[in-house]
Amino acid sequence: DSGVTQTPKHLITATGQRVTLRCSPRSGDLSVYWYQQSLDQGLQFLIQYYNGEERAKGNILERFSAQQFPDLHSELNLSSLELGDSALYFCASSVAGRDTIYFGEGSWLTVV
Amino acid sequence: GENVGLHLPTLSVQEGDNSIINCAYSNSASDYFIWYKQESGKGPQFIIDIRSNMDKRQGQRVTVLLNKTVKHLSLQIAATQPGDSAVYFCAEGANNDMRFGAGTRLTVKP
Numbered sequence: 001d002s003g004v005t006q007t008p009k010h011l012i013t014a015t016g017q018r019v020t021l022r023c024s025p026r027s028g029d030l031s032v033y034w035y036q037q038s039l040d041q042g043l044q045f046l047i048q049y050y051n052g053e054e055r056a057k058g059n060i061l062e063r064f065s066a067q068q069f070p071d072l073h074s075e076l077n078l079s080s081l082e083l084g085d086s087a088l089y090f091c092a093s094s095v096a097g098r099d100t101i102y103f104g105e106g107s108w109l110t111v112v
Numbered sequence: 113g114e115n116v117g118l119h120l121p122t123l124s125v126q127e128g129d130n131s132i133i134n135c136a137y138s139n140s141a142s143d144y145f146i147w148y149k150q151e152s153g154k155g156p157q158f159i160i161d162i163r164s165n166m167d168k169r170q171g172q173r174v175t176v177l178l179n180k181t182v183k184h185l186s187l188q189i190a191a192t193q194p195g196d197s198a199v200y201f202c203a204e205g206a207n208n209d210m211r212f213g214a215g216t217r218l219t220v221k222p
Contacts, residue, residue: 033210042213045211101158102158103156105154
């Protein structure tokens with residue numbers, strides 16, 4: 001158990017809908033990351049937050065947004081969902097952002 | 113942008129043999145490297161890391177080698193076991209930017 005908690009574990013939704021994925025980082029970690037992993041694909045970095053502020057942005061679509069709250073938990077919002085958005089979405093956390101990243105177990109999103 | 117081992121090769125080894133998984137990186141500014149193991153349907157799990165001021169680091173049954181001259185990172189697993197079957201990712205870090213390769217799928221034959 002990495003200490004990073006993600007909910008929900010599985011989610012099935014229809015095209016055009018909006019979902020919110022939630023992440024609680026490890027205790028003491030200030031940095032939160034979101035990654036997308038499609039079938040047999042590598043980890044695609046979406047976005048990173050540090051202590052509530054956006055620190056780095058990767059290949060995140062405009063239909064997606066994220067935030068980190070004062071209690072350091074984070075949410076990833078996916079809207080106008082398309083079939084191609086079906087993937088595993090991982091949250092990860094680290095102490096400060098230049099050290100080891102620990103991953104949660106992921107949220108499986110299926111868009112039908 | 114810089115890429116880290118984007119192809120997903122497959123390595124098949126016999127149980128008990130040693131495994132060597134390789135990773136090439138291209139960002140010469142990277143100073144921190146990590147190997148992760150990802151089992152099917154699970155999140156990547158930290159295995160071992162190494163900083164750029166070292167060229168070798170050993171853990172339990174695993175060794176990471178870093179060759180900065182040719183920008184190459186390898187993970188050696190001794191006495192590979194069926195439980196080692198997974199996808200292994202290398203990751204490189206530089207200036208608060210951590211990038212992951214596509215991974216290598218390791219299959220252990222009994």
